[in-house]
Amino acid sequence: MVFWKRLFSNPSDSATSAPTSQFNGELLDVKGETDSQRRIFLSTERDIDLYELEELCDAVGWARRPLRKVKRALTYSFLVVSMWEVKGNRRRLVGFARATSDHAFNATVWDVVVHPSCQNKGLGKALIKYMIRQLRNEDISNITLFADPQVVDFYRRLGFVLDPEGIKGMFWYPD
Numbered sequence: 001m002v003f004w005k006r007l008f009s010n011p012s013d014s015a016t017s018a019p020t021s022q023f024n025g026e027l028l029d030v031k032g033e034t035d036s037q038r039r040i041f042l043s044t045e046r047d048i049d050l051y052e053l054e055e056l057c058d059a060v061g062w063a064r065r066p067l068r069k070v071k072r073a074l075t076y077s078f079l080v081v082s083m084w085e086v087k088g089n090r091r092r093l094v095g096f097a098r099a100t101s102d103h104a105f106n107a108t109v110w111d112v113v114v115h116p117s118c119q120n121k122g123l124g125k126a127l128i129k130y131m132i133r134q135l136r137n138e139d140i141s142n143i144t145l146f147a148d149p150q151v152v153d154f155y156r157r158l159g160f161v162l163d164p165e166g167i168k169g170m171f172w173y174p175d
Protein backbone atom coordinates (compact mmCIF):
# COMPACT_ATOMS: atom_id res chain seq x y z
CA MET A 1 0.00 0.00 0.00
CA VAL A 2 2.83 2.32 0.88
CA PHE A 3 4.33 1.84 -2.56
CA TRP A 4 1.09 2.60 -4.40
CA LYS A 5 0.72 5.80 -2.41
CA ARG A 6 4.33 6.77 -3.00
CA LEU A 7 4.09 6.07 -6.68
CA PHE A 8 0.92 8.02 -7.30
CA SER A 9 1.34 10.88 -4.88
CA ASN A 10 4.56 12.16 -6.44
CA PRO A 11 4.11 13.44 -10.00
CA SER A 12 7.81 13.05 -10.71
CA ASP A 13 7.60 9.29 -10.17
CA SER A 14 7.13 7.08 -13.17
CA ALA A 15 5.29 3.78 -13.11
CA THR A 16 7.37 2.40 -15.93
CA SER A 17 10.65 3.26 -14.22
CA ALA A 18 9.59 1.89 -10.82
CA PRO A 19 10.57 -1.73 -10.32
CA THR A 20 7.37 -3.76 -10.38
CA SER A 21 8.45 -5.61 -7.26
CA GLN A 22 7.77 -2.35 -5.39
CA PHE A 23 4.01 -2.56 -5.99
CA ASN A 24 1.73 -3.90 -3.35
CA GLY A 25 -0.25 -5.36 -6.17
CA GLU A 26 0.05 -8.08 -8.72
CA LEU A 27 1.32 -7.24 -12.19
CA LEU A 28 -0.73 -9.02 -14.84
CA ASP A 29 0.30 -10.41 -18.17
CA VAL A 30 -2.12 -8.99 -20.74
CA LYS A 31 -3.07 -11.24 -23.63
CA GLY A 32 -2.08 -9.62 -26.97
CA GLU A 33 -0.77 -6.43 -25.31
CA THR A 34 0.63 -4.02 -27.91
CA ASP A 35 1.21 -0.95 -25.74
CA SER A 36 4.63 -1.34 -24.11
CA GLN A 37 3.94 1.63 -21.79
CA ARG A 38 0.87 0.07 -20.26
CA ARG A 39 0.86 -2.08 -17.14
CA ILE A 40 -2.15 -3.70 -15.47
CA PHE A 41 -2.12 -4.32 -11.72
CA LEU A 42 -4.43 -5.91 -9.21
CA SER A 43 -4.63 -4.43 -5.75
CA THR A 44 -6.51 -4.98 -2.51
CA GLU A 45 -6.12 -1.32 -1.57
CA ARG A 46 -9.54 0.09 -0.56
CA ASP A 47 -8.83 3.72 -1.27
CA ILE A 48 -10.99 3.84 -4.39
CA ASP A 49 -12.50 7.00 -5.85
CA LEU A 50 -16.24 6.27 -5.82
CA TYR A 51 -16.82 8.46 -8.86
CA GLU A 52 -14.23 6.47 -10.79
CA LEU A 53 -15.93 3.26 -9.71
CA GLU A 54 -19.28 4.68 -10.80
CA GLU A 55 -17.78 5.53 -14.23
CA LEU A 56 -16.54 1.97 -14.57
CA CYS A 57 -20.00 0.59 -13.72
CA ASP A 58 -21.60 3.10 -16.12
CA ALA A 59 -19.30 1.82 -18.86
CA VAL A 60 -20.89 -1.65 -18.67
CA GLY A 61 -24.40 -0.23 -18.38
CA TRP A 62 -25.12 -1.01 -14.74
CA ALA A 63 -27.82 0.97 -12.98
CA ARG A 64 -26.45 3.67 -10.72
CA ARG A 65 -26.55 3.14 -6.96
CA PRO A 66 -26.41 5.77 -4.21
CA LEU A 67 -22.71 6.47 -3.59
CA ARG A 68 -23.12 6.55 0.20
CA LYS A 69 -24.42 2.97 0.01
CA VAL A 70 -21.62 1.91 -2.34
CA LYS A 71 -19.17 3.40 0.18
CA ARG A 72 -20.71 1.34 2.99
CA ALA A 73 -20.65 -1.76 0.84
CA LEU A 74 -16.92 -1.30 0.23
CA THR A 75 -16.22 -0.55 3.88
CA TYR A 76 -17.99 -3.69 5.08
CA SER A 77 -16.78 -6.02 2.33
CA PHE A 78 -14.34 -8.69 3.39
CA LEU A 79 -12.24 -8.32 0.25
CA VAL A 80 -12.09 -5.54 -2.32
CA VAL A 81 -10.02 -6.05 -5.46
CA SER A 82 -9.36 -3.29 -7.94
CA MET A 83 -7.62 -3.51 -11.29
CA TRP A 84 -5.54 -0.59 -12.45
CA GLU A 85 -4.14 0.42 -15.80
CA VAL A 86 -0.88 2.26 -15.20
CA LYS A 87 0.72 4.45 -17.85
CA GLY A 88 3.58 6.69 -16.81
CA ASN A 89 2.51 8.19 -13.49
CA ARG A 90 -1.23 7.92 -14.23
CA ARG A 91 -3.54 5.17 -13.21
CA ARG A 92 -7.09 4.34 -14.23
CA LEU A 93 -9.54 1.96 -12.61
CA VAL A 94 -10.32 -0.71 -15.23
CA GLY A 95 -11.67 -3.56 -13.11
CA PHE A 96 -13.30 -4.27 -9.81
CA ALA A 97 -14.78 -7.03 -7.66
CA ARG A 98 -15.53 -7.48 -3.99
CA ALA A 99 -16.55 -10.24 -1.62
CA THR A 100 -18.54 -10.34 1.58
CA SER A 101 -17.86 -13.09 4.10
CA ASP A 102 -18.56 -14.60 7.51
CA HIS A 103 -14.73 -14.67 7.91
CA ALA A 104 -14.80 -18.42 8.47
CA PHE A 105 -16.60 -20.61 5.96
CA ASN A 106 -18.32 -18.57 3.26
CA ALA A 107 -17.67 -15.72 0.89
CA THR A 108 -19.86 -14.28 -1.83
CA VAL A 109 -18.43 -12.39 -4.77
CA TRP A 110 -20.17 -9.20 -5.98
CA ASP A 111 -19.82 -6.44 -8.56
CA VAL A 112 -17.38 -8.15 -10.93
CA VAL A 113 -16.57 -5.77 -13.76
CA VAL A 114 -13.87 -5.19 -16.37
CA HIS A 115 -13.95 -2.01 -18.49
CA PRO A 116 -15.12 -2.77 -22.05
CA SER A 117 -11.82 -1.43 -23.43
CA CYS A 118 -10.00 -4.13 -21.46
CA GLN A 119 -12.35 -7.08 -21.93
CA ASN A 120 -11.44 -10.33 -23.71
CA LYS A 121 -7.79 -10.08 -22.71
CA GLY A 122 -7.89 -12.53 -19.83
CA LEU A 123 -8.25 -9.81 -17.19
CA GLY A 124 -11.62 -10.90 -15.81
CA LYS A 125 -10.25 -14.39 -15.41
CA ALA A 126 -7.15 -13.04 -13.62
CA LEU A 127 -9.37 -10.92 -11.35
CA ILE A 128 -11.49 -13.88 -10.26
CA LYS A 129 -8.50 -16.20 -9.85
CA TYR A 130 -6.84 -13.56 -7.68
CA MET A 131 -9.98 -13.28 -5.53
CA ILE A 132 -10.17 -17.02 -5.10
CA ARG A 133 -6.51 -17.11 -4.08
CA GLN A 134 -7.01 -14.33 -1.52
CA LEU A 135 -10.09 -16.04 -0.08
CA ARG A 136 -8.38 -19.43 0.06
CA ASN A 137 -5.48 -17.75 1.91
CA GLU A 138 -8.06 -16.82 4.55
CA ASP A 139 -9.16 -20.47 4.67
CA ILE A 140 -12.55 -19.67 3.14
CA SER A 141 -13.69 -22.76 1.27
CA ASN A 142 -17.24 -21.96 0.13
CA ILE A 143 -17.16 -19.22 -2.51
CA THR A 144 -20.48 -18.30 -4.12
CA LEU A 145 -21.78 -15.69 -6.53
CA PHE A 146 -24.87 -14.72 -8.50
CA ALA A 147 -24.15 -14.80 -12.21
CA ASP A 148 -26.10 -12.88 -14.82
CA PRO A 149 -27.30 -15.38 -17.46
CA GLN A 150 -24.84 -14.11 -20.08
CA VAL A 151 -21.81 -14.72 -17.86
CA VAL A 152 -22.61 -18.18 -16.48
CA ASP A 153 -20.08 -19.78 -18.84
CA PHE A 154 -17.43 -17.24 -17.88
CA TYR A 155 -17.69 -18.42 -14.27
CA ARG A 156 -18.08 -22.07 -15.23
CA ARG A 157 -14.71 -21.92 -16.99
CA LEU A 158 -13.24 -20.70 -13.70
CA GLY A 159 -14.52 -23.70 -11.79
CA PHE A 160 -17.84 -22.39 -10.48
CA VAL A 161 -20.63 -24.96 -10.51
CA LEU A 162 -24.21 -24.04 -11.37
CA ASP A 163 -26.78 -25.18 -8.76
CA PRO A 164 -24.59 -27.87 -7.13
CA GLU A 165 -26.68 -30.80 -5.90
CA GLY A 166 -29.78 -28.99 -7.12
CA ILE A 167 -29.35 -26.06 -4.72
CA LYS A 168 -31.29 -23.03 -5.92
CA GLY A 169 -30.51 -19.43 -5.10
CA MET A 170 -33.59 -17.74 -3.60
CA PHE A 171 -34.28 -14.05 -3.29
CA TRP A 172 -36.68 -11.97 -1.27
CA TYR A 173 -37.56 -8.50 -2.52
CA PRO A 174 -39.75 -5.87 -0.85
CA ASP A 175 -43.16 -5.44 -2.55
Ligand SMILES: CC(C)(COP(=O)(O)OP(=O)(O)OC[C@H]1O[C@@H](n2cnc3c(N)ncnc32)[C@H](O)[C@@H]1OP(=O)(O)O)[C@@H](O)C(=O)NCCC(=O)NCCS
Pocket (backbone or CB within 6 Å): 060, 112, 113, 114, 115, 118, 119, 120, 121, 122, 123, 124, 125, 126, 146, 147, 148, 150, 151, 152, 153, 154, 157
Ligand atom coordinates in the same frame (compact mmCIF):
# COMPACT_ATOMS: atom_id res chain seq x y z
C1 LIG B 1 -17.80 -10.79 -17.43
C2 LIG B 1 -16.49 -10.03 -17.53
C3 LIG B 1 -16.01 -9.66 -16.12
C4 LIG B 1 -15.44 -10.90 -18.22
O1 LIG B 1 -14.21 -10.22 -18.21
P1 LIG B 1 -13.16 -10.37 -19.44
O2 LIG B 1 -11.92 -9.70 -19.01
O3 LIG B 1 -13.78 -9.91 -20.69
O4 LIG B 1 -12.99 -11.96 -19.50
P2 LIG B 1 -11.66 -12.76 -19.89
O5 LIG B 1 -11.07 -12.11 -21.09
O6 LIG B 1 -10.81 -12.90 -18.69
O7 LIG B 1 -12.30 -14.16 -20.26
C5 LIG B 1 -11.86 -15.38 -19.67
C6 LIG B 1 -12.49 -16.52 -20.44
O8 LIG B 1 -13.92 -16.45 -20.32
C7 LIG B 1 -14.51 -16.28 -21.62
N1 LIG B 1 -15.58 -15.32 -21.48
C8 LIG B 1 -15.50 -13.99 -21.28
N2 LIG B 1 -16.73 -13.44 -21.17
C9 LIG B 1 -17.60 -14.47 -21.32
C10 LIG B 1 -19.02 -14.55 -21.31
N3 LIG B 1 -19.80 -13.49 -21.13
N4 LIG B 1 -19.58 -15.77 -21.48
C11 LIG B 1 -18.82 -16.88 -21.67
N5 LIG B 1 -17.45 -16.85 -21.67
C12 LIG B 1 -16.86 -15.67 -21.51
C13 LIG B 1 -13.39 -15.78 -22.53
O9 LIG B 1 -13.61 -16.15 -23.86
C14 LIG B 1 -12.18 -16.48 -21.92
O10 LIG B 1 -12.12 -17.82 -22.37
P3 LIG B 1 -10.69 -18.59 -22.48
O11 LIG B 1 -10.11 -18.65 -21.09
O12 LIG B 1 -11.06 -19.90 -23.03
O13 LIG B 1 -9.85 -17.74 -23.40
C15 LIG B 1 -16.64 -8.74 -18.38
O14 LIG B 1 -17.12 -9.11 -19.67
C16 LIG B 1 -17.57 -7.71 -17.79
O15 LIG B 1 -17.16 -6.89 -16.99
N6 LIG B 1 -18.84 -7.72 -18.21
C17 LIG B 1 -19.82 -6.71 -17.81
C18 LIG B 1 -20.16 -6.82 -16.34
C19 LIG B 1 -20.69 -8.19 -15.98
O16 LIG B 1 -21.52 -8.74 -16.67
N7 LIG B 1 -20.20 -8.70 -14.83
C20 LIG B 1 -20.63 -9.97 -14.31
C21 LIG B 1 -21.83 -9.79 -13.45
S1 LIG B 1 -22.37 -11.33 -12.73
